[in-house]
Amino acid sequence: MAESDSDADSGAPSVSGTDDGTADTLAAMGPRLRIARERRGATLTGVGRATGIAPSTLSRIENGRRRPTLEVLLRLAKAYDVSLDELAGTAPAGTIGPRPPTSRRAGDDKAVLPLTRYVGGLHAHKHVLPAVDAPPARPRQVSHDGYEWLCVLYGRLWLALGDRDLVLTSGEIAEFDTRTPHGVANAGPGGPVEYLIMFGPQGERLRPRTPLPDRGPR
Numbered sequence: 369m370a371e372s373d374s375d376a377d378s379g380a381p382s383v384s385g386t387d388d389g390t391a392d393t394l395a396a397m398g399p400r401l402r403i404a405r406e407r408r409g410a411t412l413t414g415v416g417r418a419t420g421i422a423p424s425t426l427s428r429i430e431n432g433r434r435r436p437t438l439e440v441l442l443r444l445a446k447a448y449d450v451s452l453d454e455l456a457g458t459a460p461a462g463t464i465g466p467r468p469p470t471s472r473r474a475g476d477d478k479a480v481l482p483l484t485r486y487v488g489g490l491h492a493h494k495h496v497l498p499a500v501d502a503p504p505a506r507p508r509q510v511s512h513d514g515y516e517w518l519c520v521l522y523g524r525l526w527l528a529l530g531d532r533d534l535v536l537t538s539g540e541i542a543e544f545d546t547r548t549p550h551g552v553a554n555a556g557p558g559g560p561v562e563y564l565i566m567f568g569p570q571g572e573r574l575r576p577r578t579p580l581p582d583r584g585p586r
Contacts, residue, residue: 528553
């Protein structure tokens with residue numbers, strides 16, 4: 369039976385900003401869960417069917433608007449074949465993600481650093497894709513509600529957006545409706561790729577502001 373939005377975890381007590389880091393750990397759970405799901409090419413609906421957790425609940429957890437219970441985390445860890453330590457970001461160095469293959473593939477050991485607490489509105493996080501030994505296959509695409517703004521800091525990023533393929537380099541940006549199938553990979557071969565993402569789960573967009581005219585010294 370699917371878990372409803374009125375289950376107990378929606379009323380979990382808040383964590384004070386002076387705790388031992390629990391609040392930051394919970395805030396980072398959402399993007400890690402989203403990435404774990406996307407790595408498996410799974411949709412919220414598919415995960416909901418497999419775990420009995422309502423897709424709307426999964427969406428709120430990924431967007432940081434709902435705190436997951438231990439039971440929910442255990443179900444998702446099993447569904448995504450990851451450990452709780454990986455989801456919490458406390459796994460020892462070198463143990464996160466799949467065992468390295470003989471030839472590295474784009475996307476293996478991807479690192480994600482949340483830059484916001486994911487409590488609503490625009491979310492920001494930094495991604496780092498490791499170096500690859502050979503050009504990858506076309507990135508696996510996903511689609512979901514929202515709007516995304518992406519900026520490459522260094523390296524060459526392959527963005528597969530619908531039926532278009534773009535290679536973005538340092539300083540280049542892209543923005544798109546995430547209902548369009550999309551996926552990214554290190555364009556390789558070469559070094560790592562680092563990029564920033566601003567994501568609006570409800571379709572929020574960045575709002576450019578035109579600077580006021582310079583009136584000179586006063």
